Amino acid sequence: MDEAPPVDGDGMALDGTRIDGTRIDAVLFDVFGTVVDxxxxxxxxxxxxxxxxxxxxxxxxxxxxxxxxxxxxxxxxxxxxxxxxxxxxxxxxxxxxxxxxxxxxxxxxxxxxxxxxxxRLDPWPDTIEGIARLKARHIVAPLSNGNIAMMLDVAKRAGIPWDAILGAEVVRAYKPAPEAYLRTAALLALPPERCMLVAAHNYDLEAASQCGFRTAFVVRPRQYGPDQRIDLAPEGDWDVVVDSFPAVAAALGA
Amino acid sequence: MDEAPPVDGDGMALDGTRIDGTRIDAVLFDVFGTVVDxxxxxxxxxxxxxxxxxxxxxxxxxxxxxxxxxxxxxxxxxxxxxxxxxxxxxxxxxxxxxxxxxxxxxxxxxxxxxxxxxxRLDPWPDTIEGIARLKARHIVAPLSNGNIAMMLDVAKRAGIPWDAILGAEVVRAYKPAPEAYLRTAALLALPPERCMLVAAHNYDLEAASQCGFRTAFVVRPRQYGPDQRIDLAPEGDWDVVVDSFPAVAAALGA
Missing domain, CATH: 1.10.150.240 (Putative phosphatase; domain 2)
Structure with a gap:
């Protein structure tokens, strides 16, 4: 990971390619299936x-x-x-x-x-390491449909080092409504393009992308159990496509 | 601090006396003057x-x-x-x-x-240690009139390990309006008496107390500069009265 390839010109990346992490201030996470099992x-x-x-x-x-x-x-x-x-x-x-x-x-x-x-949801094995690495240079927070008390309980129990708890209850809008993404960026005083959504669901990334967010697809091939048939591959032109949170961090140079 | 006196019966405490920290789930902080200079x-x-x-x-x-x-x-x-x-x-x-x-x-x-x-506000010298100690067993978060982006920037720059960013912008009410305290407890799914406000301002503690919060007064004798005349002593029957954040942690057995 320390020997990641150089940043390409337009910040677009496929699996394994880096994008310019200095262009992103906040890395926001879907939680159900993406952060936790x-x-x-x-x-x-x-x-x-x-x-x-x-x-x-x-x-x-x-x-x-x-x-x-x-x-x-x-x-x-x-x-x-x-x-x-x-x-x-x-x-x-x-x-x-x-x-x-x-x-x-x-x-x-x-x-x-x-x-x-x-x-009391358990994180995937790579969750904490990836978020901790990203936290050094980015705001890290959930952008989940889960409520604040739920997100706090999950984080305290699992040791997820969020900087803030954002998401549906804070902005009073459920994803994939555009307000869920746009109001979150506004609360952070950031233009949407300086926010990245990390998610294991194409529909969520599609909605975030429509709002101007950068996007990272993390495949979680067992989130729906052994017979999972959806979200096994990217269905959009996501900025980052990886299979773990440390790989998101590596893609952003963190 | 490891040899703190035993918990007294009713959880009330003056300077140096402990209260039962297991009765408090969330320790919430005023920020301007209390956490930062x-x-x-x-x-x-x-x-x-x-x-x-x-x-x-x-x-x-x-x-x-x-x-x-x-x-x-x-x-x-x-x-x-x-x-x-x-x-x-x-x-x-x-x-x-x-x-x-x-x-x-x-x-x-x-x-x-x-x-x-x-x-870009600097924390008082004892801020980080006290919050880090409390974080081990309590939810720690600002309950400030500052907005989310401000609180996040201050925390990221200073290394304040909040679990969440709560306060006026989340509940859309400015302290000392009761809604600021009551809606925050509701977001945490906690009864007010399981929330403690830590503040260097008597008026803030008075309002929180009226809402059922537990209270900790931390004297910050230079928050208004060398000629400070107010908030040099407790003006109410606060649960904890101390002169530093580590002393708040000690009072809660953290």
Whole structure:
């Protein structure tokens, strides 16, 4: 990594090529799937609960079905049909609907504990090293749809050295609404082109790119489990395409 | 500090007595005067500019007079007579009014540089050690009237290890309005009594206390310069009364 190739002229880069890191002040991260393994972490907690109760739930499948309700749950807020509420609230509503569908009864304490499983997500093995390297010369912060308390709990537990907690709850807009990216850049007093979004999801990078952000695609081939079929390759002309956070740091010369 | 006296029953403490740190999840900090020496830092930058221009300004007096406009500048926003704008905007307006009063002309670049002096504030010598100790077991974040970009610039330059950047711009309310404290606790998903405000200003602690926050008064006897007459002693029944950030950490058993 110390012997990275020289910076090319226009700052565009493919896998392994560097871009000019001095042109970027803030490196902002999608979190679910990009920074942390939400599926494995939530499934672990569902499995513990299922065993305690003797429910015999397929925990990974349960996590997937809970997550299926994630995008639809934000739609009314994105379209102005509902006031902004934090993701913890949407997670709770989605869980209650899923439990009802499955005809599983759960106490208020059990529901609280499951909702808070999203506050105990494990980072991917390369997450901390990459963010720590980037932090030396860049602002590093989550730009997630997760709420502030969730992001703080995850970071404190995992030791993620964020400079700030940004994202949906701060700007009161859920990605991929343009306001989520543009208001974040405005809060940082930065033009969008001095912000980079790091994400393992093409749709998120597409929306950020439309707002003028620089983009880094990090492939996370197991974020949806062993049968992942999407987000295995870049689907846009992203500035950086890599397979780990240290490789993002290397691409920016950090 | 390792031999601090035992925790007393009701968690109340005077200088040197510990309170039960396990009852507090978030330690939130006033910044101007408490974490950083705003007066010395702004005066230093005014002095450099004055010398370059040969203006012969009394830099400390200029800093004081700029700061005199600080509280009045927030009043229309506190009273709902003006939309929230970040403190950088108010600092610029106050500076322009002061320059006009002094009949000093300044270019747009000079004004920008002076406004950004508030992004280059030096911490007090004990600041970093105390916050780093508290960070091990508590959420540590600014709860300042400063805006996010300002707080981030100060922290990155000085190496202040915040977990998050909270405060006026996040909750769109200026202290001592109750919303500034209550909305911050709500964002952290904490009841107010699990939040502590650390401040060198009695009025700030009074407002936080009214909202249910725990309080730590740190005397900063030179924050207003050599002739300081206010905030030299506690004027309320604060939970902790100390003279440094490491002493706040010790009082919480951190």
């Amino acid at each position: 939400w599926r494995g972490s939530v499934a672990r907690e569902v499995e513990m609960w299922s065993q305690e109760r003797g429910l015999g739930i397929d925990a990974a499948d349960f996590a997937d079905r809970w997550r299926e309700r994630y995008q639809p749950s934000m739609e009314p807020i994105r379209h102005g049909e509902r006031e902004f509420v934090p993701l913890d609230v949407l997670h709770r509503e989605s869980l209650e609907a899923l439990l009802a569908e499955e005809q599983i009864t759960a106490s208020a304490d059990e529901i609280e504990r499951l909702v808070l499983a999203w506050h | 705003w007066r010395g830092s702004v005066a230093r930058e005014v002095e450099m500019w004055s010398q370059e221009r040969g203006l012969g300004i009394d830099a400390a007096d200029f800093a004081d007079r700029w700061r005199e406009r600080y509280q009045p500048s927030m009043e229309p926003i506190r009273h709902g007579e003006r939309e929230f704008v970040p403190l950088d905007v108010l600092h610029r307006e106050s500076l322009e009014a002061l320059l006009a009063e002094e009949q000093i002309t300044a270019s747009a670049d000079e004004i920008e540089r002076l406004v950004l002096a508030w992004h």
